[in-house]
Amino acid sequence: MSGIEIQNLTVRYPGDVTAIDDLTLKLEGGKIYGLLGRNGSGKTTLMSLIAAYRRVTEGTILVDGQEPFENEELTQHICLVRDSGDVVVDGDSVKGTLRRARRFRPYWDEEFAQRLLDTFQLPSKRGVAKLSRGQKSALGITVGLASRAPLTMLDEAYLGMDAPSRYAFYDILLEDYIENPRTIILSTHLIEEVGRLFEQVVIIDRGRLVVHDDTDSLRMRGAAVVGPAVAVDDFTTGMTILGEQRLGGTKSVTVYGEIDPDARAVAADWGLELSPVALQDLFVHLTKGDPA
Numbered sequence: 001m002s003g004i005e006i007q008n009l010t011v012r013y014p015g016d017v018t019a020i021d022d023l024t025l026k027l028e029g030g031k032i033y034g035l036l037g038r039n040g041s042g043k044t045t046l047m048s049l050i051a052a053y054r055r056v057t058e059g060t061i062l063v064d065g066q067e068p069f070e071n072e073e074l075t076q077h078i079c080l081v082r083d084s085g086d087v088v089v090d091g092d093s094v095k096g097t098l099r100r101a102r103r104f105r106p107y108w109d110e111e112f113a114q115r116l117l118d119t120f121q122l123p124s125k126r127g128v129a130k131l132s133r134g135q136k137s138a139l140g141i142t143v144g145l146a147s148r149a150p151l152t153m154l155d156e157a158y159l160g161m162d163a164p165s166r167y168a169f170y171d172i173l174l175e176d177y178i179e180n181p182r183t184i185i186l187s188t189h190l191i192e193e194v195g196r197l198f199e200q201v202v203i204i205d206r207g208r209l210v211v212h213d214d215t216d217s218l219r220m221r222g223a224a225v226v227g228p229a230v231a232v233d234d235f236t237t238g239m240t241i242l243g244e245q246r247l248g249g250t251k252s253v254t255v256y257g258e259i260d261p262d263a264r265a266v267a268a269d270w271g272l273e274l275s276p277v278a279l280q281d282l283f284v285h286l287t288k289g290d291p292a
Ligand SMILES: Nc1ncnc2c1ncn2[C@@H]1O[C@H](COP(=O)(O)OP(=O)(O)OP(=O)(O)O)[C@@H](O)[C@H]1O
Pocket: 013, 014, 015, 017, 018, 019, 037, 038, 039, 040, 041, 042, 043, 044, 045, 046, 292
């Protein structure tokens, strides 16, 4: 089910840039993964290597136990949709883009592709160069989903798409994934919006692994504490505070750090409500500092 094993991977670009820095990561596959990181943290570089767009020079990447680079048998099972126009090229038309994908993608589902075109209201005869930014993204997503590649990676694939189209994309992705389980990696900066899809989250920062965890466990690494302001302040004294909001006498404070059962009992006594922390708050906390 398209597991990925990365060992001590380092990627350097000219100009003394270390985009990936000794990264070791194992994804067992068959899940939807969120790949999160600040600008320049190495997400696109990592996915490009997994998709065999570049040769690995330090460390190893194995997909289903094999190296992807120059491995055609394997790479036809890997689909990466990214902004830089590999799947969707300007010289083509919408129809031509689908025709090409149909030829090269062994699990292509034409009916599904047509349904996606309808959903995103993509004019099938139009040239790609004449599509709007959001329409180009929707075409990339159409190819990415209808390819049904056992390893599908979508790198900020929704750029420029309006909210109704993005929500349609999330719903269709989830529905299709349940019917056709595969490994899906989504990189995004819209964490609150896309986060509900993730079964596991990988956070990288400056090319290094910060977190790899189940989404639910990750959200339990902190808590949102809500209740009467005075009690919330007392309860959270000494904790690492990620953010706070106040509405009249009620306060909500987001803290980082596990709340043990004794502290939970105290919270209940004091009439405080504890809920898992928002993924975005955790992300900001875990990756704050100077950008890469
Ligand atoms: N072709 C290149 N030549 C030199 N440096 C590069 C090249 N491509 C990427 N980089 C640098 O490598 C680092 C990682 O870039 P990458 O595009 O992988 O990050 P990212 O996490 O996808 O960022 P974003 O969220 O902004 O898309 C950055 O510092 C970037 O400037």
